[in-house]
Amino acid sequence: MASQFAISEAEMNEMSLVLQSNVVTDVLTQVEGMLAQMTSVTLNIAVIGESGAGKSTFINAFRGVDDDAPEAAETGVTATTQMAKAYPHPSAHNVLLWDLPGIGTLSFQPSTYLEDVGLLKYDFFIIVTADRFQECHYALARCIMQAQKKFYFIRNKVDRDLEANARRRRQKGLSDDDVLRHLRADCEKNLRMGQVETPQVFLLSCFYPQNYDFPALQMTLLEELDGHKQHALLLSLPNLSTSLIQSKRQALAGAVWQRAMVVCLSSVGASNTLHATVSKLMDTVKSYQQAFCLDEESLHRLASITGIPFKELQREVTSTFGKQLSAQSVEGILSHAVSAQRFLVTQLERRVPVLGTVVAGGISFMASYFLLTSALKNLSEDGERVMQKALFVSICKQKD
Template sequence: MDLAKRMEEDVFAMKTLEDDVYFSQNMDSGVFSIKHLDDDVFSIESGADGIIFHNDFSADQADNDDDDDDKIKQDLKLKRQSSTYEDVRSFVQEDKLSKEIEDAGTLHGLNNYINNTVEWWKSKKINVAVTGNSGSGKSSLINAIRGLKPKCCGAAPVGIRETTTEIQKYEFPESDKVVLWDLPGMGTEKFKQETYTDDMGFYKFDIVVVVTANRFLENDIWLAEQALGHGKNVMFVRTKLDSDLANAKRDDPDNFDEIKCIETIRRDIEDHISNRGVADLSEGIYMISSPDRGKYDFPVLVKKLKGLLNIKGVAICRVLQQLLEKEIKAKRDAAKREFTSRKVASALYGFLPVPKLETALNKHAVAKIREICLEKFSLDDDSLAKVSKELDLSVDTLKTYHLSAFNTEQLNHVEKLYCQTEEYRFNTFRRYSKYFVPIVGSILSACKAPHTIQDCVDIICSIMAEDEYYLVQLRLEKLEKQLRPLT
């Protein structure tokens, strides 16, 4: 049966044997979808010009390949992410997770592990280092981020002289799980460059904010390079923008344009940093005036910073995702090698030249395999009832809108799965040879039947493994929200 003919069906599943990829389509929506265990996210759109394949991961990579600089930035970003994942890997006690999975199964084991560990994860603090030379406005920036005026109780001390001579700790007013560290300037007799990162305990910081009131100096750029080299997220902040704009307006009032002036300063800083060999500006350059918290880049800076404060929760979920992905793949591959007795029995059914007997018995075998796999991949009704409580979604909603095992026609009607799989793999003669050629035809039919059952097993296991992985992703999305220090 050719692909065009198959697309006339309301719903179909097609197996690509070489790539182990399965497609499902609901013609009411006209959109194909794949939840893929190997990270690539595909969607396939049925349009007037035929089938259009979209691969979000590949598209991103292709865009980056068009520009070497963008590729370098992407590589560095991935390095930062990888470093963060390694930093929090100790938070994920793999032995405890494995024990829960062994006792309760993949999905329920994950739920039990999360529920027993989430409060401990929430207690972990996010550390933000704010550093820069004397007079750059570090303390004023910290006060502005915390929403405090300089003379308020608990505010960081500010002044025209260097006021930070020791590492100072300040908590976010919105969460005691976020700590801002005001670091002394580097390059003084007390804090020499060669030992600065060790003296400051640089390894403990999740985010580094480099602050200047002018052009970023050699010390600032060197420090940013050290942070980037250790996989840290770096934010460049240019303070006292209001003073620069006032000076520019005073010097040339007739031609002064605030927006153009700001962009000129920004480009000058970007060029200066890039010329010094820092290819990655990490999280960007923010032009601010600390007293004016509603102007310039300050609102964007705070929004970006709050987004980065989710870094540990995101990293924990990513580590769990990687572990569970490996677990589900192993279970899927093992399940595909099971059901040997049913495959042997199908060969016997295939040998017997009794009309409709082979099809009826093998359909029943496939139905039993589907039932066993539903329980194996936590998709049976009892398992989904537990999962639905964790996800705050009803079982009907999960089945109808999220799980392919329940809205793919063949897995709802296994007689279609068996017949279409057989039809897809074998031509008409092979399917009916035992009725045309005695003995030889029966032997051919007996050889055919186990392959058809195996194909059905492959399809069932692959779709259900994808569904279980998708439920894992939904649970980890909920966990990531639970671990956000700021809402």
């Protein structure tokens, strides 16, 4: 237990650098500023495709939203979009997916298209198609590369291709893997013909986002972003793999000491220190619930997408932090943490002496740190159980 929740060498060094002042307000302002930088960044993702390619369905699946939800991008519309429209993530409003005007029409002019839609404001582009490669895809790829922006090519509706293959399998004898390999090879070959040296192609079905290349797309985007934009995208993604959930836990763990510090410093001088501490901790744990898609709104969205009853998904959430969060339960965990972590306080004060002065011996900091670290561990495990439930149902639906 001690090693699991002990503060790392790097965290102690970082705290030592921050805690140069004994003035509570100065330290609080500095730490709150560090946290604000992580949430103030905006990520703009451009989604391009011809009419019928499934752009809107992709935007909804990427945000973990059902096509019929009020906040969903409108699907089934045959008319070409004339204006770029932003769709914010339902709980991470700083992540925006932009549905750009359709391509492949007579009015589409590749030489001016990207300038017209505001090329430079987008962080990267996603080109969505559901049929054969077209000349407009070449043109777009070249323009995006000339602007030194990244793009990812999505071959959507592969479930439709596999269904067609199943009907003619007796004649051609192709397996599903053969079909997918052929689709990928064809897209990569065409992109190379358009002078894309290392094409990034992902085969998807937006109706079954847990399958095919959707999880791989998520991880690739994360690997190729950095800094706060990577953090923003990570926390907005629906849980489609264990790797993604563990990445969320690791990213959030890196800021636990800052959040614990804010909790403690904010409560200094409060008329009811315990109440102020508990309130701040509950706010932070609720943000963790959202990140792991375990809050009620996220579970309702998942229930709508998968058809699994909300209560059934909620039963997979077993931790106190996931379903029994209350002021009383938080106070109980804090009391346990104070007694269980006393031996760590001595170690902390020896490495960061000013902390004892600022936070009354560091016990409240250590208790908050312990509670938040425990919450991340338990909520990530809850998130994995919910994800496995959704994945199992998705596989069963495909078999049917």
